[in-house]
Amino acid sequence: MTDPATNASFAEIAGALEGAQSILVASHLRPDGDALGSTTAFALWLRSQGRDVTAWNENGMPEKFGFLPENGLVGLPEAGRKFDALVALDTSVKNRLGTVLKAIEAPAIFINIDHHVSNERYGTLNYVDPASPATGQIVFEFLRDRGAEITPEIAGNLFAAISTDTGSFQYTNTTARTFEVAAELVKAGVNVGELSCAIYDTQPRRRFELLKLAVNSARFLCGGQVACFSLKRADVERLGLTPEDSEGVIDHLRAVDSVVAAVFFEEMEDGKTRVSARSKDLRVDICKVCQLFGGGGHPLAAGARMAGPIEVAEEKFLKAVCDEVGKCD
Numbered sequence: 141m142t143d144p145a146t147n148a149s150f151a152e153i154a155g156a157l158e159g160a161q162s163i164l165v166a167s168h169l170r171p172d173g174d175a176l177g178s179t180t181a182f183a184l185w186l187r188s189q190g191r192d193v194t195a196w197n198e199n200g201m202p203e204k205f206g207f208l209p210e211n212g213l214v215g216l217p218e219a220g221r222k223f224d225a226l227v228a229l230d231t232s233v234k235n236r237l238g239t240v241l242k243a244i245e246a247p248a249i250f251i252n253i254d255h256h257v258s259n260e261r262y263g264t265l266n267y268v269d270p271a272s273p274a275t276g277q278i279v280f281e282f283l284r285d286r287g288a289e290i291t292p293e294i295a296g297n298l299f300a301a302i303s304t305d306t307g308s309f310q311y312t313n314t315t316a317r318t319f320e321v322a323a324e325l326v327k328a329g330v331n332v333g334e335l336s337c338a339i340y341d342t343q344p345r346r347r348f349e350l351l352k353l354a355v356n357s358a359r360f361l362c363g364g365q366v367a368c369f370s371l372k373r374a375d376v377e378r379l380g381l382t383p384e385d386s387e388g389v390i391d392h393l394r395a396v397d398s399v400v401a402a403v404f405f406e407e408m409e410d411g412k413t414r415v416s417a418r419s420k421d422l423r424v425d426i427c428k429v430c431q432l433f434g435g436g437g438h439p440l441a442a443g444a445r446m447a448g449p450i451e452v453a454e455e456k457f458l459k460a461v462c463d464e465v466g467k468c469d
């Protein structure tokens with residue numbers, strides 16, 4: 141076991157996986173495009189290496205990601221299975237693997253590949269690169285390093301992972317390298333127009349209804365620098381929303397010129413409040429604010445889960461955000 145504070149090399153990770161026959165690949169609950177794209181791409185590569193691969197997510201493969209090539213690979217956790225190795229992707233805290241972790245005994249080889257700055261380095265081998273805009277980009281570098289063939293299916297998954305985590309190549313974390321990687325993926329067979337249409341222009345009508353609600357009930361604080369929107373349980377039920385429907389709604393608040401930080405509160409079934417927060421100014425570290433409430437993420441995109449009722453959570457969190465924004469004035 142290497143020092144958890146140091147990144148293992150790609151060769152060490154590949155070496156450890158060579159000694160494992162049955163391998164489980166997993167990512168965080170309420171998965172996004174990066175989590176599922178990275179999981180599927182990594183599982184496809186392991187399968188091409190002749191491994192017995194299983195890919196799980198607590199939420200399986202949500203309907204909205206049905207466009208990912210080979211998406212049938214990702215299933216729901218099953219109890220009673222045993223694996224020689226577990227590869228966790230895009231997951232900053234071990235517990236975010238959710239029921240995946242509960243279904244199995246911790247395997248001897250636990251590989252943690254991620255780009256969250258708040259990653260807790262819980263693996264026996266860790267590779268955490270906060271400078272990378274997506275775990276999908278790290279997986280690409282890994283595959284390149286191993287001389288792997290980037291099949292059109294792997295390329296499609298990695299392109300979707302990178303595109304979604306960079307806000308379609310717009311966020312600050314997008315670098316020259318990101319475009320180089322994207323170019324490689326296009327050369328490997330990605331149809332950019334088709335894939336982007338599937339990601340961004342194929343939303344269910346109920347998501348539009350959610351947007352209408354958000355636009356009508358958004359609030360602005362701190363002289364318009366902070367915007368927030370709260371989603372109540374009653375509206376989730378009335379609109380028939382699924383957990384992934386609310387992804388990205390916050391970007392519409394963030395897009396207002398005066399807004400520096402945007403916050404989305406969602407009342408959960410268990411009475412807790414899910415907080416999703418964005419900043420568009422590196423001086424406002426939204427991850428720091430989320431960490432005050434036991435959450436984490438990236439400096440410009442982070443989240444937390446707070447005790448309810450939602451009104452109390454809102455007040456506490458918004459006060460902390462306004463304090464953080466106020467420091468930059």
Ligand SMILES: [Mn+2]
Pocket residue numbers: 174175230255273274275305
């Ligand atoms: Mn990610």
